Amino acid sequence: MDSLFAHPLFMPLVLTAIIILLFPLVAGYIVLVERKVLADMQVRLGPMRVGPYGLLQPIADALKLLIKEDIIPTNSDKVIFWGAPVLSCFCAFSGFTVIPFNSWIHIADVNVGLLVISATSAVGILGIILGGWASNSHYSLLGALRSAAQLVSYEVALSLSLVCGVMAAGTLQMPLIVKAQEQQHIWFAFENYGLMWIAFMIYLIAATAEINRTPFDLPEAESELVAGFHTEYSGFRWALYMLAEYGNIFVVASVGVVLFWGGWLRPFPNVSWLELPMNYGVPIALFGGSAWGSIRLVARLKDRIQQIVLMAVIAGMAFVALLFAWPAFNHASVSVFWFLFKVSMWVYLMVWFRGTFPRFRYDQLMNVGWKVLIPGGMLCVLANAIVGMARQ
Amino acid sequence: MSETVLPVENDIFSEATETRTRRMTLNMGPQHPSTHGVLRVLLELEGETIQNAIPDIGFLHTGIEKQCEALNWQQVVTLTDRVDYLSNLNNNLAYCLSVEKLLQMEIPARAQYFRVMLCELSRISSHLVWLGTHALDIGAMSMFMYCFREREDLLKIFEYFSGQRLMTSYIRIGGLALDAPRGWERIVKKFLETFPSRVEQYEDLLNNNPIWTGRTKGIGPLEVSRMINLGITGPLIRACGLPHDLRKMEPYSGYDKFDFKVCTSTDNDVWGRYQVRMGEFRESLKIIQQAMDGMPGGPVQADAPKVVLPDREKMKTQMEALIYHFKIVTEGFAVPEGEAYVGIESPRGELGYFVVSDGSAKPLRVHMRTPSFGNIQALPELMEGRMIADSIAIMGSLDFVLGDCDR
Numbered sequence: 001m002d003s004l005f006a007h008p009l010f011m012p013l014v015l016t017a018i019i020i021l022l023f024p025l026v027a028g029y030i031v032l033v034e035r036k037v038l039a040d041m042q043v044r045l046g047p048m049r050v051g052p053y054g055l056l057q058p059i060a061d062a063l064k065l066l067i068k069e070d071i072i073p074t075n076s077d078k079v080i081f082w083g084a085p086v087l088s089c090f091c092a093f094s095g096f097t098v099i100p101f102n103s104w105i106h107i108a109d110v111n112v113g114l115l116v117i118s119a120t121s122a123v124g125i126l127g128i129i130l131g132g133w134a135s136n137s138h139y140s141l142l143g144a145l146r147s148a149a150q151l152v153s154y155e156v157a158l159s160l161s162l163v164c165g166v167m168a169a170g171t172l173q174m175p176l177i178v179k180a181q182e183q184q185h186i187w188f189a190f191e192n193y194g195l196m197w198i199a200f201m202i203y204l205i206a207a208t209a210e211i212n213r214t215p216f217d218l219p220e221a222e223s224e225l226v227a228g229f230h231t232e233y234s235g236f237r238w239a240l241y242m243l244a245e246y247g248n249i250f251v252v253a254s255v256g257v258v259l260f261w262g263g264w265l266r267p268f269p270n271v272s273w274l275e276l277p278m279n280y281g282v283p284i285a286l287f288g289g290s291a292w293g294s295i296r297l298v299a300r301l302k303d304r305i306q307q308i309v310l311m312a313v314i315a316g317m318a319f320v321a322l323l324f325a326w327p328a329f330n331h332a333s334v335s336v337f338w339f340l341f342k343v344s345m346w347v348y349l350m351v352w353f354r355g356t357f358p359r360f361r362y363d364q365l366m367n368v369g370w371k372v373l374i375p376g377g378m379l380c381v382l383a384n385a386i387v388g389m390a391r392q
Numbered sequence: 393m394s395e396t397v398l399p400v401e402n403d404i405f406s407e408a409t410e411t412r413t414r415r416m417t418l419n420m421g422p423q424h425p426s427t428h429g430v431l432r433v434l435l436e437l438e439g440e441t442i443q444n445a446i447p448d449i450g451f452l453h454t455g456i457e458k459q460c461e462a463l464n465w466q467q468v469v470t471l472t473d474r475v476d477y478l479s480n481l482n483n484n485l486a487y488c489l490s491v492e493k494l495l496q497m498e499i500p501a502r503a504q505y506f507r508v509m510l511c512e513l514s515r516i517s518s519h520l521v522w523l524g525t526h527a528l529d530i531g532a533m534s535m536f537m538y539c540f541r542e543r544e545d546l547l548k549i550f551e552y553f554s555g556q557r558l559m560t561s562y563i564r565i566g567g568l569a570l571d572a573p574r575g576w577e578r579i580v581k582k583f584l585e586t587f588p589s590r591v592e593q594y595e596d597l598l599n600n601n602p603i604w605t606g607r608t609k610g611i612g613p614l615e616v617s618r619m620i621n622l623g624i625t626g627p628l629i630r631a632c633g634l635p636h637d638l639r640k641m642e643p644y645s646g647y648d649k650f651d652f653k654v655c656t657s658t659d660n661d662v663w664g665r666y667q668v669r670m671g672e673f674r675e676s677l678k679i680i681q682q683a684m685d686g687m688p689g690g691p692v693q694a695d696a697p698k699v700v701l702p703d704r705e706k707m708k709t710q711m712e713a714l715i716y717h718f719k720i721v722t723e724g725f726a727v728p729e730g731e732a733y734v735g736i737e738s739p740r741g742e743l744g745y746f747v748v749s750d751g752s753a754k755p756l757r758v759h760m761r762t763p764s765f766g767n768i769q770a771l772p773e774l775m776e777g778r779m780i781a782d783s784i785a786i787m788g789s790l791d792f793v794l795g796d797c798d799r
Contacts (some may be wrong), residue, residue: 002615065627142440142780215531215603223426223529224784317439358529359783362440 011234012107019096026244028058034351038388041355054302073135077234083183085233085240088127092247094120095147099254100175102264102335114162117255120153121210121248125151128212132243143228146362147219150209153369154216158206160377164199164384165259168192178263185270186260192387198380200260202373204349207256209369211248214351215357218327218365237303253346254339261342264335279334280324282341284386288321403529404432415443418780422451426529433771435783438563442783445775447768452794460758464724465491466565468758472745473559475760476796479518481510481550482738484563487758489644490734490745491565494727495699503567503692504646509580509683510553510562511645511736512676516587517546518739519669523594526666526788530607535597542590545583552579566700567693575700577684584681591673598666608663612774612786622773626741627672628790630656631664636735645736649686650679662789669791672739699725724753733761740764740791760799764792 005009032047032054039046047054072081098113100106110116125147132144136335166172168179168191181188189200209216220228257263266278291314298314301307323329324337360368418435421427430451436444456475460468472487473480485507492499499507508630524539547557553572554562562569598604616632637654639647655671657664693700700722702713719725729751735744743765748757767790774786 038534042534043541044537113611138416141416142418143411215530218781221531221781223531224781321462356597357531358527358598358601358607359781360603361607362779364603364606 011105013225015105015107020093023096023247023250024062024243025058025094026250027243030061030246030249030347031061031242032355033060033347037348037351038355041352052306052313053297055309055313062239065236065239066355070236071232071234073137073232075136077134077136080130081232082237084127084131084134085125085244087130088124088244089240089247090243091120091124091127092251095124095247095251097125098174099251100178100258100263101339103175103179105336106175109173109175112172114166114172114177114255114259118159118162118252121251122151122155123246124244127241127244128229130232132219135229135232137232139225139227139231140229143219143221143225143231144170146225146230148214149362150212150216150218150365150369153366154209154373157202157373157377158210159370160374160381161199161203161206162255162259163381164196164377165203165386167381167384168196169259173261174258177258178265181262182265182269187260187269189260192384192391195380195384195387196260198376199384200256203256203376205368206373207252208350208353209365211245211252213249214354215359216365217359218362221359225358226381249347249350250343253343253350256346257339264339266334266338279330283324283330283334284321285336286321286341287317287324291315291317291321305346411685413770415504420783421448423653428501428525431768431787431792431794431797432555433775433783433787435775435780437780440779440781442778442780445772445783447771449765449768449794449797451798453798454795456799460755462754464753465755466720466724468755469564470559470561473561475762475799476738476740476743477516478521478557479514479739480558480560481507481514481563482743484561485511486734486736486738486743487745487747488563488565489736490732490747491727493729493732493734494747495565495696496728497566497694497696497699499567499645499694500691501646501688502571502690503694505683505687506568506572506692507645508647508650509680509725510550511676512658512679512683513546513580513583515739515780516673516676517543517550518698519673520546522739522788522791523666523668525651526785526791527598529784530604531790532604534602535594538590540728542587542597545586549579549583553574559731564693566696567691571692572746573735578715580680580684583683586673587677590685591670595670601612602758605663607781607785608666608789609659611662611782612789613660614773615772618773619770620771624770625743625766626737626739626763627655627665627668628741628767628770628795630654631668633658638742642735643730644734650682652679653725662785665789703767726751726753727755732762735761738763740765740793740796762796762799764794764796768792768797 035057036046036054047057050057051062072078095117097107097112098116100109128147129144132140132147135141165177165188168188169177171177171180184191188196190196212219218228219225222228223230230238233241250375262269266275268274268278294310294314294317298307298310301310324334393742396551416437418437419432420435421432422430425431432448432451434446434448437444454474460471463471469484469487472483475483478775520543522548524536524543527535527539527708550562551557554560554569614632616629616634619629619632625636633653633656635656638644639652640654652675655668655675657667659667697716699713701721702717706713709719727749729749731746731748733744735742737743742761743763744761746757746759746761747755750756770790771787774790775783778786
């Protein structure tokens, strides 16, 4: 048995299986969070019917999408129409291979990890372009065109901001980038006397554009192009596109967290007395507080089964809070907690954008990309290079 | 039969210099999220640029104008609700005013004040739908929910007055359907207290947002002269700086007693139209406040026993009242022969009803001069040379209601 655990392929295979099996569920719950947070911002309730307070909505949605009629438009290019969402989804998942959840949980520790992610996310856009093209519909075609232009303009800015981070870390290897921040006792977002903050902002904007989220959601602008590139898609194929979108959000957020927000490190890694309140306090307060706050919600439910489901959820959260109070468990897993916590902050940010911003116009999008972000990125690389050299 | 011989050119340069652009025809609507109802716009596109736009109306044609000829004068009021369903009280008013002009009827001051107040509330409600959907089209989706939250308060006010949220038919020939229910001041006052801060919230969200200003400033301008020629009215023409407002120019229903200013803007674009309508929120609030403060007492129906249903108590004691009641209910009332036109300032522009009577209990003809119909005419000129995203913003800024346009 020991040899099995020690086998170099054991960890990657197990993790791959976990991610492929679990991520669709996680994506479903990201959708639920998005709907709930948006609802909260828009003075409404969001999904409330399936499960207690809509908690089982993602499962119902997934089931509905699976059993929906499979429609392929007659005039579409069938093979490409079939393959495009698969390609999109494949590329989104490929990005997961090099994400370090903590110092030892990762599928592959590639020495050009960042390049792998930038490559897969670039190819992923091809799925959108092909899908829009193969649908043979005007709206889809326009969405695909927009997507192509958007990719070309924002990929450059994105890479420039990545370069800043790489210069600060001195490596492209994802775990080593975090370790560099550990050694320098600082998140890279605050490195170089705050100059890296500009790089971080450029990354944030370009990454939002890269994954087609508001205010850059032109390829699927629902008020203009109905649904953009996936107008003709329905059922499970559409679900694949959605899965790819949320996969991309996760990957992009992870890269941002690894490169700028210190990966799995806790906030203020240089202040040692914060270790106890941070590593124990935050997770326990988060899970315990959520459980405590949800208790009063049980009484409001009328249905017995829903009460039981919600109580199980509360018990689960309380159990996780207790686990984090156990030093052995805390020591082993608090880094993963911090990583996922930061990623969820990022996801929240994306939802917040969606609730607040109007949408850019196509040419304004190009202007922002070419006239602001790319020159800004170049200057940022230059400034960071000079300051970085001077500091050594 | 002669065969046309096409000149064959082997010149490589001619092929390269020949501009080969194929235009794509995009059939936007009638089922499109941003055409607000069932407008169909045929777009000829070159890339994303609109070369030509042809609006195609008529998908919501209900035959309301013809239907009016089958009902008696008072019953037509219920149809006018359904013309511009977002500002139905203005439609009620325009129709009633033109029939009252034929009848040469004096409306008591209390009824006039209520009419003004309700029409202004209805203007706010209509502008709220416009702002919400316009912002949603441009991508600010939260605005939609905020605007509908306030509109809900307004619909509750309408329900309080008339028992109906949308199709109120509260304004009738001869005055109002009923006197206002007890406690109406409280519910209107509550709205007046909350709404100004909400308008500020909207402006906080939008005015300084560079994406919003980028999407609205400089989009869809048209010279004033051309606008006048096209018969465009309402906030659209006020956004060109022309203070064209029938409430000031030809005051009806006692608008001359109220102190308000006509909102104009010199921007003449989507941004200008937005500014004008945001200003009208505030002006309408002022008018409502004045109407509340100066609300006179007295009856809400004219002293015209042949037109207005008699009081229930009188019916039980007076012979004449019973006879009038029977006559009005069974056959309606006759309107003197003639024709009349009254135009009012609806939230969308000049809304006029042209009524013709042959002296019978039913109209011979009811024609509506609706603002949406005129305003849609500007679409091709506003959209030409713009991008698809702009076309959405422009359509939103026109604020048309297809029920109003097609009748």
